[in-house]
Amino acid sequence: MGEAPRHVTLIDGSGFIFRAFHGLPPMTRADGTPVNAVYGFTTMLMKLLADSSSDHVAVIFDSSRKTFRSAIYPEYKAHRPPAPEELVPQFPLVREATRAFDLPAIELEGFEADDLIATYARLAVEAGARVTIVSSDKDLMQLVGPGVEMIDPMKNRTIGEAEVREKFGVSPDKVVDVQALCGDSSDNVPGVPGIGVKTAAQLIEEYGDLDTLLARASEIKQPKRRESLIANADLARISRELVRLRTDAPVPVPLSELDVKPPAPEKLAAFCAAQGFRSLMGRLNAKIPTAAPTATRAVLPTEAPAEAPSLPPKVETAYELVTDLAALENWIALATGGGLVGFDTETTGLDPLRARLVGVSLAVAPGRACYIPVLHAPAQAQGDLLGGPSTDAPQIIPAAETLARLKPLLADPSVLKVGHNIKYDMQVMAMQGLAVEPFDDTMLLSYALDGASHGHGLDELCLLHLGHANIPFSEVCGSGRNQVTFDRVPLDKARDYAAEDADMTLRLHALLKPRLLSERMVSVYETLERPLVPVIAAMERDGIKVDRAQLMALSEDFGRRLTELETEVIALNNGEAFNLGSPQQLGKVLFETLNLPGGKKTKTGQWATGADVLEELAPLHALPARLLDWRQLSKLKGTYTDALVAQINPATGRVHTSYSLAATTTGRLSSSDPNLQNIPIRTEEGRKIRHAFVAEPGKKLVSADYSQIELRLVAHVAEIAGLRDAFAHGADIHAITASQVFGVPLDGIDPALRRRAKAINFGIIYGISAFGLAAQLGIPQGEAKAYIEAYFARYPEIRAYMERTKEEARDQGFVTTLFGRKVFTPGIKDKNGAMRAFAERAAINGPIQGGAADIIKRAMIRLPAALAAAGLSARLLLQVHDELVLEAPEAEADATVAVVKQVMEAAASLSVPLLVEAGIADTWGAAH
DNA sequence: CGTTTCACG
DNA sequence: GACGTACGTGAAACGA
Numbered sequence: 016m017g018e019a020p021r022h023v024t025l026i027d028g029s030g031f032i033f034r035a036f037h038g039l040p041p042m043t044r045a046d047g048t049p050v051n052a053v054y055g056f057t058t059m060l061m062k063l064l065a066d067s068s069s070d071h072v073a074v075i076f077d078s079s080r081k082t083f084r085s086a087i088y089p090e091y092k093a094h095r096p097p098a099p100e101e102l103v104p105q106f107p108l109v110r111e112a113t114r115a116f117d118l119p120a121i122e123l124e125g126f127e128a129d130d131l132i133a134t135y136a137r138l139a140v141e142a143g144a145r146v147t148i149v150s151s152d153k154d155l156m157q158l159v160g161p162g163v164e165m166i167d168p169m170k171n172r173t174i175g176e177a178e179v180r181e182k183f184g185v186s187p188d189k190v191v192d193v194q195a196l197c198g199d200s201s202d203n204v205p206g207v208p209g210i211g212v213k214t215a216a217q218l219i220e221e222y223g224d225l226d227t228l229l230a231r232a233s234e235i236k237q238p239k240r241r242e243s244l245i246a247n248a249d250l251a252r253i254s255r256e257l258v259r260l261r262t263d264a265p266v267p268v269p270l271s272e273l274d275v276k277p278p279a280p281e282k283l284a285a286f287c288a289a290q291g292f293r294s295l296m297g298r299l300n301a302k303i304p305t306a307a308p309t310a311t312r313a314v315l316p317t318e319a320p321a322e323a324p325s326l327p328p329k330v331e332t333a334y335e336l337v338t339d340l341a342a343l344e345n346w347i348a349l350a351t352g353g354g355l356v357g358f359d360t361e362t363t364g365l366d367p368l369r370a371r372l373v374g375v376s377l378a379v380a381p382g383r384a385c386y387i388p389v390l391h392a393p394a395q396a397q398g399d400l401l402g403g404p405s406t407d408a409p410q411i412i413p414a415a416e417t418l419a420r421l422k423p424l425l426a427d428p429s430v431l432k433v434g435h436n437i438k439y440d441m442q443v444m445a446m447q448g449l450a451v452e453p454f455d456d457t458m459l460l461s462y463a464l465d466g467a468s469h470g471h472g473l474d475e476l477c478l479l480h481l482g483h484a485n486i487p488f489s490e491v492c493g494s495g496r497n498q499v500t501f502d503r504v505p506l507d508k509a510r511d512y513a514a515e516d517a518d519m520t521l522r523l524h525a526l527l528k529p530r531l532l533s534e535r536m537v538s539v540y541e542t543l544e545r546p547l548v549p550v551i552a553a554m555e556r557d558g559i560k561v562d563r564a565q566l567m568a569l570s571e572d573f574g575r576r577l578t579e580l581e582t583e584v585i586a587l588n589n590g591e592a593f594n595l596g597s598p599q600q601l602g603k604v605l606f607e608t609l610n611l612p613g614g615k616k617t618k619t620g621q622w623a624t625g626a627d628v629l630e631e632l633a634p635l636h637a638l639p640a641r642l643l644d645w646r647q648l649s650k651l652k653g654t655y656t657d658a659l660v661a662q663i664n665p666a667t668g669r670v671h672t673s674y675s676l677a678a679t680t681t682g683r684l685s686s687s688d689p690n691l692q693n694i695p696i697r698t699e700e701g702r703k704i705r706h707a708f709v710a711e712p713g714k715k716l717v718s719a720d721y722s723q724i725e726l727r728l729v730a731h732v733a734e735i736a737g738l739r740d741a742f743a744h745g746a747d748i749h750a751i752t753a754s755q756v757f758g759v760p761l762d763g764i765d766p767a768l769r770r771r772a773k774a775i776n777f778g779i780i781y782g783i784s785a786f787g788l789a790a791q792l793g794i795p796q797g798e799a800k801a802y803i804e805a806y807f808a809r810y811p812e813i814r815a816y817m818e819r820t821k822e823e824a825r826d827q828g829f830v831t832t833l834f835g836r837k838v839f840t841p842g843i844k845d846k847n848g849a850m851r852a853f854a855e856r857a858a859i860n861g862p863i864q865g866g867a868a869d870i871i872k873r874a875m876i877r878l879p880a881a882l883a884a885a886g887l888s889a890r891l892l893l894q895v896h897d898e899l900v901l902e903a904p905e906a907e908a909d910a911t912v913a914v915v916k917q918v919m920e921a922a923a924s925l926s927v928p929l930l931v932e933a934g935i936a937d938t939w940g941a942a943h
Numbered sequence: 944c945g946t947t948t949c950a951c952g
Numbered sequence: 953g954a955c956g957t958a959c960g961t962g963a964a965a966c967g968a
Binding site (some may be wrong): 248400475594596597598599601618649650653654658678679680681684685686687688689690692693725777779780781782783784786787788791847849850852853856857859860863864868896941 | 955960963966967
Binding site (some may be wrong): 598650867 | 946
């Protein structure tokens, strides 16, 4: 192994394990062993080795908890909690993974991984080699310098002297002194009290180093700072010993033995097979490159699925900036010829109605993608903002010309456009008058396949399936106060970021689309998820009109009454002021100052002050009663009246929510910015807000909602004869079940009995428990249990359904809806009884809530064509789980109701009828 | 940034 | 015998 080292890569194994563990969704091997950190580690190594030109590589780990630092300062890292239970079994597996790559796994008793890295780095530099440290630990930044750089493997970011200076405000060689002053709470390094990073950097810059600073501390002007420094000089010196890395550790393996061995793919394949890393094994079909000789960045190929064996085995990225028409036409021709194109847009913001289109990227094959700028700030302006002056003025094709050329491609029926959350890109292009059709969406593919078992963001999926960390958005646009919009990003940076997104989307598509067939999700994706995209896109674009003046008047009224209530409450607290919005302060007032009885604690040990608690206290004291009123009005004002006014789009005068199609565990939609699925209705005051949602003059709002859809699904899915009969009889379902369960004739059902039956009916949908029902009805648990028994006796099929559903969840890890959607049930085998019970209830609820979600999605997909066929111009505006809201010309309102009712009721054919109730009015509140 | 509370289905 | 729950969301406010 005689070759002298030229490039040494030192990987911080321990640091990476923790990052991967917290950054990746939980994953388990067939035998239940958690392996998410092992998976992250393995993909990171594959990626790294493929990219790397290193001739010497080592993975370095922490040894035991005790190091020489504990001897200097016993509290060092002493407050660290033990590693999470799911992580412990992964420590040995990660070392095994390292050996499977034929890499040395190095650790040393009494020293941290950081000290070994520091020592090897010194040895390497002395031997004339270049050093790359793979870690995101800021404690290693002190090692950066000539010939030594760091790479953050999670963010895919290089850390050089400039980045260290950005973080610590000083050059790398002074980092130790800065850390000695400001300390580090995560490691329990004390530092000097009252001094943070900013001050520390300023002091070190001024005095040169820590010793000089401490010697001349008496010269410092600020009295607090001066005194603290003088009093804590020793603490600073100890801190420096804690943070300074040792470069003289007795390394257990000499540097020369870290040389890269020839690859042994069989060994690695065996390891991946043992862990169940199927997607990684596919990549090993090609030989593992341990050194990439070219300067081009090589990226490992993705798994080549059996259905699409055409994927090239190895991918080199070549991203092009398109600045002239010939190049643009060339890319359009490539996309058209291939019939498949990855597609992404860059804009100035997240709201597609307000954001401006900045650029478009296309990908035609793995690694082959381009970025077409449409609107970028001039070069001088860019230079002012980011990364120094631009080299030459960029040439951009005029926007109108670019869009005119793209238009036929995006509408070409023989070219499939693949986007990630393509709803957004469709909205953006629609604003330019361009349609995108046909399309696929990798976010929805992932959601249909894997449900809520993990997130579906592009970055997360790339890391998970491709082992690739995308360039972080913050890397390109900055973050926080320094963030700039994408149009101010220099073009070469914009190209790398934007083209990567399109490229990765296309690669994910190749990976995910074939899984639809093998995992029987074709129908869910193609009949429920994908066709909904244009429907939702249109709803979001249309928005709904709100009466601004009315909302503002409500705000004012609520505000006035809030002030009055606050005065009253303070008076009731013996004139002692407190923040009514603080549950913590309120708890003290109620249970410590006023000494009211029955205080409960939350799981974090605070006084519980929820509405249920305050309601119990209300008869005893006026303060909790008043506070309930205050809470209600404060909620209405803060969350609704004030917030909605601020959300009105000035251009349209309407509010435009955003529906998330891939957010929930059950298949429901979710609404945000603003959430229009939780507009008040249950109280009189709240209902006033719903009345502020109005139709345009000359139009009406139509509201249509499914009656008892979830209970009807219970009757159908669980095949409950008695419940089906009840629905066949129509009328009041809760009264009928009360009659059937309690054996009382229908005309003898009083409101109290009906209320109990209603609560049980809801309980069934939620996976009933005696505790839950008792809490809901305010009765003893024993009584609740008797009700449930009576219900089970009358409808015995429900018990069988619950058992069979739980078993299905245990067997497969998911349950399915009528239309084949998977609802995942993590925790169903948890050894913690409470966790398991939670998962069991969610499993029981899954097919019901999810089935109802499927049904309304089917109705929404069919509705636009049905309305058009009837010659109606009504527009779908909102969906609230079992309700659709439309806006229709006054003259068409009745005909619209007829069509909507017909489509919704025919959206599924069950063994019980589906019933839709509809109303027509000028406001949403009145249309119910 | 996690916790608590509360609006909806 | 104890655990700690009704199912699914998103927004605002507090306080570290």
